Amino acid sequence: MQKTQRIILYVLLLITGAAWILLSAETTTTSESTAPQVGFLAPDFTLNTMDGQVYTLSKLRGNAVLINLWATWCPPCRAEMPAIEKVYQEYKDQGFIVLAVNAANQDDIAAVTPFLDQYSLTFPVVLDVSGDASAKYQLQSLPSSYFIDRQGIIREVIIGGPMSETLLRTRVEQILK
Amino acid sequence: MLTLFRSLFAPPRHMILLVAAAWIGLTLSEKRADRHGIGKDDLNNLTFYGLLAYIVGGRAVYILENLPAFTRKPLDIFAINPDLFDAFGGLAIALLVAFIFGQRRGLLLWPTLDALTPFFATLAVGLGLSHLAAGTAFGKQTDLPWGIELWNAPRHPTQIYETLASLLTLILLWFKKPGQRPGILFLTFAVITAAWQIFIQAFRGDSTLIAGGFRQEQVIAWVALAVSFAIMEMRFTVTKAT
Numbered sequence: 001m002q003k004t005q006r007i008i009l010y011v012l013l014l015i016t017g018a019a020w021i022l023l024s025a026e027t028t029t030t031s032e033s034t035a036p037q038v039g040f041l042a043p044d045f046t047l048n049t050m051d052g053q054v055y056t057l058s059k060l061r062g063n064a065v066l067i068n069l070w071a072t073w074c075p076p077c078r079a080e081m082p083a084i085e086k087v088y089q090e091y092k093d094q095g096f097i098v099l100a101v102n103a104a105n106q107d108d109i110a111a112v113t114p115f116l117d118q119y120s121l122t123f124p125v126v127l128d129v130s131g132d133a134s135a136k137y138q139l140q141s142l143p144s145s146y147f148i149d150r151q152g153i154i155r156e157v158i159i160g161g162p163m164s165e166t167l168l169r170t171r172v173e174q175i176l177k
Numbered sequence: 178m179l180t181l182f183r184s185l186f187a188p189p190r191h192m193i194l195l196v197a198a199a200w201i202g203l204t205l206s207e208k209r210a211d212r213h214g215i216g217k218d219d220l221n222n223l224t225f226y227g228l229l230a231y232i233v234g235g236r237a238v239y240i241l242e243n244l245p246a247f248t249r250k251p252l253d254i255f256a257i258n259p260d261l262f263d264a265f266g267g268l269a270i271a272l273l274v275a276f277i278f279g280q281r282r283g284l285l286l287w288p289t290l291d292a293l294t295p296f297f298a299t300l301a302v303g304l305g306l307s308h309l310a311a312g313t314a315f316g317k318q319t320d321l322p323w324g325i326e327l328w329n330a331p332r333h334p335t336q337i338y339e340t341l342a343s344l345l346t347l348i349l350l351w352f353k354k355p356g357q358r359p360g361i362l363f364l365t366f367a368v369i370t371a372a373w374q375i376f377i378q379a380f381r382g383d384s385t386l387i388a389g390g391f392r393q394e395q396v397i398a399w400v401a402l403a404v405s406f407a408i409m410e411m412r413f414t415v416t417k418a419t
Contacts, residue, residue, distance in 0.1 A: 006413070010406040017375045017399050024379030025390040035328035037312060039383055140187040156260075159188040164256035169246045 036137040038157055042067070042148045043136040047101065047126035050113055055099060055126050058152065063095045064175040065148040066168075069128075069139055070100060071107040072115045077143040080162035081119045087168040088123045094176055095150070098123035103142060105131035149175045179309075179325060186310035189259070194310060198303020199228070205295035205351070212355060213292040219282055220292055227275040234270025238263040287360030287412070294363045298347040301370065305340030314339065317382040333380040342373040364409040371402035 001009075034041045042065075046056040057065070068084060070077035088098045102112055104127040116125060128134050137144065145163060147156040156171050186194055203224055210220045239262050240247050240254055247254060253261070279289060308314035316333025318324075324331035346369045350362060375398045378384060384392040 003410075003413070006410065010410070013372065014399070014403055014406070017372065017402060020375060020379065021391060021395045021399060024392070024395070026384075026386055026392070027390055033329065035330075037315070037328050040328065140184065141189070158260055164253045164258050164261070165250050166243070166246045166253035166256065167258045167261055169249070170243050170261075173246075 036146065036154065036157070038154050040154055041152050042146060042154050043133075045101075045128075045133040045136060047128055047133060049124055049126050050116075053124070055124055057099065060097055060099070061152050062150055063097045064091075064150055064172065066096070066098045066172065067137075067146040067148065068098065068100045069103055069134060069137060069142060069144045071103045071142050072111040073107065074142040076161035078115075078119075080143060081121060083163060083165040083168055085119065085121055085123065086165060087172055090169075091172050091176065092123075096172055096176060100125040101133055102127050103131070103134050103139065104129045105134065147171045147175050149177075183310055183312070186307070188311045191307040191310035192259075194307040195300070195303045198299050198306070199296070202296035202299030202303075205299060206293055209295060210292045213288040213359070215284065215289055215292040219284060220289075222282075223275055223278055223284070223289070224293075224296065226278050227271045230274035231267040231271035234274070235262040235264060235267025238266025238270065242266075285359070287363070290363035291359060291361075294350055294366045295347065297363075298343065298350055298366055301343035302340060302347060305336055305343050308339060309334075309336035313383075315382050316380050319380075332382060335377055335380050335382075338377045338380065342377060343370075346370060346373070358412055360412045361409065364405050364412065367405040368402060368409065371398045371405060374398035375402065 034043045036043060042057060044056065044058045046054060048054055057067070066084070066088075068077075068080075070081075072078075084098055084100070088096065100121070100123060102109075102125060104112070109127065109129075112125070112127070137146070141159050143161045143163075145158040145161070146154050147158075149155050155175050158167070158171075203221070206220060206224075207217050210217050236254070242263060278284075279286070312327055314336055315327055316324075316335035316338075318330045319333045320331065321333070323334065325334045325337075326332075346366065349369070350366055353362065353365070356362070375395050378392050378395045378398065381392070381394070384394055387393050387396065
């Protein structure tokens with residue numbers, strides 16, 4: 001192929017690319033939808049704690065929230081709890097809330113209270129007895145953590161663990177902004 | 178089938194797909210290294226140091242960016258959290274280390290990039306598959322019959338588009354007749370990849386929108402396409418002159 005032919009081809013392809021970019025530009029903003037994925041509104045749920053207190057995720061809007069799905073039998077869940085508690089204590093006055101969702105449909109509920117005592121956990125721990133919240137979050141692995149900003153949008157998803165204190169701090173500071 | 182694949186390679190297992198792609202890609206690159214005048218050992222060492230620099234560099238850059246957080250618990254520098262990582266920082270360090278290694282070993286830039294092209298192309302296939310497994314890089318909502326159910330809506334299977342485009346690119350480049358001009362194979366890969374990125378990004382549901390509703394990723398791919406054309410033309414001219 002001659003140089004002139006090549007240059008014509010380059011220009012044609014670049015013009016086609018630019019035209020496609022123009023044509024495919026978003027003219028409307030998409031409506032808010034919920035999904036357990038970064039950029040979406042966090043799926044809502046209402047669950048009870050062991051002592052009957054009711055927590056609805058959407059009512060926590062305006063706070064930065066960490067949803068941590070866990071179970072007592074899961075070693076990485078156990079390993080990351082002290083770090084979560086420490087970071088919760090550091091940031092709770094700035095509007096940070098931890099909502100630890102026990103996957104009670106696959107856990108022994110009787111083991112939850114001793115677990116909370118053992119780790120001296122002060123953040124709310126709710127029980128997903130029916131498994132509805134786990135289903136809404138399409139739970140595949142434990143632990144699974146969702147960092148939600150003050151507008152209720154998921155900003156980070158961490159599947160697996162244990163999360164280190166530093167990881168928690170950097171992500172919490174992002175969602176508190 | 179898709180559900181089985183997604184549950185089999187659900188995060189964090191989706192990383193297996195990337196590691197497998199890197200391994201297959203390196204094997205393919207090794208097979209063709211001689212054709213570009215690059216020794217297999219040099220290619221292996223270059224990739225090894227590059228990957229090592231990517232991993233260490235990505236963590237190091239992340240630490241520098243979040244120094245106050247690490248100062249409070251310095252041992253977390255060694256925490257086994259892949260999320261304590263800056264991918265772009267890692268890439269920059271990897272390129273720097275690969276460049277220094279190449280200089281010391283006397284490797285020529287264009288033949289080396291040509292030799293590594295099957296590695297890059299296979300890695301792109303692995304990236305598409307890992308996106309599919311993790312449900313990231315997802316598409317816009319659609320009512321087309323081939324839409325997939327993802328994140329509570331039927332969506333363009335952009336991860337499948339991406340995987341197929343990468344696979345076709347790999348096949349095309351693998352069977353491409355060897356040319357005389359060093360660098361053209363790699364630049365062809367860059368041109369094709371940038372072109373399909375411009376096309377496929379239009380169907381993505383997670384694009385970063387800039388002024389006028391344009392997708393940032395498409396604009397970057399367009400610039401990459403223009404730059405690749407310019408360098409390709411320079412390679413044609415230089416090679417002809419020599």
